[in-house]
Amino acid sequence: MNDFWIMLVGALVASSCSVLGCFLIVRKMTLIGDAISHSVLPGIVLAFLITGTRDSVPMLIGAAALGLLTVFLIQLFQSSGVQSDAAIGIVFTSLFATGIVLVSLYTQQIDFDLEHVLYGEIAYTPWNTMTIGGIEAGPKAVWIVGACFILNLFLLFLFFKQFKLVSFDPALAAAMGIPVLLFHYLLMSLISLTTVASFDSVGSILVVGMLIIPAATAYLLSDRLSGMIVVSIVVGVLSSVTGYYSATIMDASISGCMVGSAAILFGLTFLFSPNHGLVSRFLKRRKSKVMQS
């Protein structure tokens, strides 16, 4: 049963990240996802220090606030003349450094260590259960990450057209009266929420992997945004299941193995994708050469 819970948490983390990752990929903003997933750390630590509990609600609020602050700061520096990638780099490194310093200063009060920050403790999630009305209701992480996944899906379905238009043609979207900035910040806050919900299980850095790699795999497999989202969820779930089994075989970090198997799936897709793969394009080129001659 524990196996099942761990895989379920992994799959939920992977699919909620990869749904958002698709939009990041098509908007060419993957590194903002990277930045947010680093910089929510001080928000989590501060929420923890202020409330003194490891309750999820303050942590979610703290992380969401920091996520929005990150996006705001990046845009502020960008508009003051700093190149966008450098702005991202400055903001997330300094916020993450603040978080690390806070964690190491208050190690006594905070029961997560630096390793937990980086790669989470998904192996312990089955024991941290939640009880609703006296009934054992499964691991807490499943509920949190599951709620996050459903929220992501719900909002993205509800505003699918708007998100799509904003991603591909922001100028047209603005001309049609869609509040572009609002949807930008909505997407960013969803990413912050997802990051913090996944934080306990996969840690801050491996959220990045789940945000980017499955979505990039889907990007090579599908030419439609809706298809891409479905494929990315499948890839995410697949990599968390294979990652879990390879982790138990190798006796290594589970979340690391999940990202590792996502990377392997991406590598295979890069080589063998039917339309955009390296091998298939090579074969196609040779075929057309043969036909010409």
Place this chain on the structure above:
Amino acid sequence: MNILDIISDPNTRWILLGTMFLGLSSGVIGSFAYLRKQSLLGDTLAHAALPGICVAFILTGVKSTSFFLIGAALAGLVAVFLISVLTRYSKIKQDAALGIVLSSFFGFGIVMLTQIQQSEYGNQSGLDTFLFGQTASMVMSDVYMMMTVSFVLIFTCTLFFKEFKLLSFDPGFAKGMGLPVGILDYFIMMLIVAAVVIGIQAVGVVLMASLLITPAVSARYWTERLHVMVILSGIFGMLSGVSGTLISTSVNDLPTGPLIVLSATVWFFFSMLFAPKRGVLSSVWRRVSLKKNYSLEQDKRKGRHTS
């Protein structure tokens, strides 16, 4: 411990010297990376160093810095190669390629790191200091290595200053002049790899990118000339390295990397606010005085009309 105690300790003095040179050289090479819009390449290369270090440890079984650095450098070269393959042979863009390489290398690195920790290798405990950097784990030979590599980096940047300048501002023109742009491109990336590699022991793989980015951006606020910017960026890097190390040795058990990064951030904010032309305060001042002049002139004009 107060600062005098720290400075009088010969061991700390050496470490300070090491981080000073580290800051200097990464600031210098970082300014070229910044102008070439490759700031986050350093981030990817630093993260990618982790599996290199782990492989070096698994293969040799000893905790020797020189083997780690070789492993990290090789991993960095593989990462550079993969990024260029991904962007060239598929529709994946630069930013996504950086993200993919970063997170997959780091994922594999974490897998290897946890495996090493779980297996019966004897003294593996020092390996995770590479995540956030710990200058306390540095020995004399590490400092020598850092200083040598920094010297080589700074010397190379001075030697190829003209070429790098041309490449940063107008690669098309550089190509037209017959410069081997492709080779120089890889050459700069190799230099970034070298800076990252000597930095990971002091700053750690997670935050090393900051030392390449932040001093360069801070320096950019103060000047419009490249050589001034490069020197200033080196100085900012140096100051951040020194102050971060000092704070880290005086407060117990704080990882050095984040403190160096935070000192660099302090310099960044200082530059952003107080830089003479591009700074926030001076531009506010300009706007206010412009408004004042304008309203004065308006008043004058009004006065003329009424009289």
